[in-house]
Amino acid sequence: MKMDAGRLNKGNIIEFEGAQYSVLKTYTIKPGKGGAFIQVEMRNVKTGIKKETRFRTNESVEKLMNESKQCQYLFSEGDDLVLMDNNTYEQFNLAKDVLGGSLPLLEDGMQVHVQFIEGNPIGIELPKSVVCEIEETEAVVKGQTAASSNKPATLTNGLRVMVPPFIDAGEKIVVNTEDLTYIERAK
Secondary structure: OEEEHHHOOOOOEEEEOOEEEEEEEEEEEOOOOOOOEEEEEEEEOOOOOEEEEEEEOOOEEEEOOOEEEEEEEEEEEOOEEEEEEOOOOOEEEEEHHHOHHHHHHOOOOOEEEEEEEOOEEEEEEOOOEEEEEEEEEOOOOOOOOOOOOOEEEEEOOOOEEEEOOOOOOOOEEEEEOOOOEEEEEOO
16 A cells, blocks of 8 residues: 555554565654655564665655554563464464564563564564563662752663662562653552
8 A cells, every 4th residue: 555655653564675664763854945754764574674764755655554463472482482362362473583672571471462464473562561670770869959860770671771769679660661761650
């Protein structure tokens, strides 16, 4: 299906230079002279190689129809993730590298959305936020309240995030899965 490049969004699957790409990020750039264009960061579905390219906003691109299914993450097997379709109970594998830096947020039994093209799984969409426990964090220096300074914290899954000074080790926090940032204390 043809569409204007200016309507591309994160998660779209497009055909570009004879390959299938998953759109990771889009930026609209409006120069002083001339028409606007869109900068697209995308990943090759088969090889996993990232690429950036620019399109004019009125340029036509081929959007591929993809299907999203609710699935459950079961376990990890070598370089693959084993998932199960919640409707058919069919199990399938997907390469770990499709998640990139968000891989440590994936927990056994987690419900995720998996994107399919022509019956082949190509990507995973995690829930918007997950609850994680803080393993270690730096101590707060008294009198350091002039600026809203956050401190680094290491989570039990190995990820490092910046948290407010009042958060201590052992507490549970909510983490945004898209940009790996602190949202709030877990309730």
